[in-house]
Amino acid sequence: MPGLLALASGGLNPGAVAPGTDLGTAASSYRHVYLGTGAAGVVGVATLVAGTVTVATTQVTASSIILVSPKTLGGTVGTLSIGTITANTSFVINSSSGADTSVVSFLIIN
Numbered sequence: 001m002p003g004l005l006a007l008a009s010g011g012l013n014p015g016a017v018a019p020g021t022d023l024g025t026a027a028s029s030y031r032h033v034y035l036g037t038g039a040a041g042v043v044g045v046a047t048l049v050a051g052t053v054t055v056a057t058t059q060v061t062a063s064s065i066i067l068v069s070p071k072t073l074g075g076t077v078g079t080l081s082i083g084t085i086t087a088n089t090s091f092v093i094n095s096s097s098g099a100d101t102s103v104v105s106f107l108i109i110n
Contacts (some may be wrong), residue, residue, distance in 0.1 A: 019046055023082075026083060034060070034063070039057060039102075040057065040058050040059060041057055041059065042057070042059045042108040042109075042110075043104055043105070043107050043108075044057075044105070045071055045090065045103055045104065045105050045106070046086065046103070046104055046106065047075075047101065048093065048095055048100045048101055048103075048104065049096060049101065049106075050098055050099070050100075050101075051078060051095040051097050051098040051099065051100040052058035052092060052093065052094050052098075053092070053093050053104075054090050054091070054092050054096065055090055055091055055092075055106060056090045057089075057091070057108065058088050059108050059110065060085055060086075060089070060090065060091045060108055061085075061087050061090070061110055062085060062087045063110075064077035064087075064091070064109065064110050065108070065109040065110075066082050066087065066108050066109075067106065067107045067109070068080045068082065068093055068104050068105065068106050068108060069104065069105050069106075070102050070103075070104065070105075071102070071103045071104055072102060073099070073102050074101035074102045074103065075097070075099045075100055075102065076097045076099035076100060077097060078095035078097025078100045079095065079096040079098055080094070080095055081091060081094050081095075081096070082094070088106040089101065093106065
């Protein structure tokens with residue numbers, strides 16, 4: 001399922017909807033933003049192979065901020081970093097451990 005944020009007329013307010021709230025019954029002043037996944041997505045997961053993975057997405061730019069977080073740890077876990085970014089094509093997630101096989105989540109902010 002795509003990510004979900006609540007927006008109010010004053011802008012982004014991620015704390016406005018309490019955790020566990022059924023968003024179908026949230027206040028009518030909120031709008032939902034669905035973040036795309038897949039080849040044109042800004043959120044997703046990727047699995048490291050020998051400590052690296054290339055994520056294909058047309059949404060990445062040279063100035064993108066890319067947030068990564070471990071989802072499922074695997075192998076010898078290292079510190080995550082972003083490597084090469086190829087605008088409109090892909091970006092690389094690296095681990096400081098060549099034996100890292102973790103599944104990582106990512107979010108691209110443009």
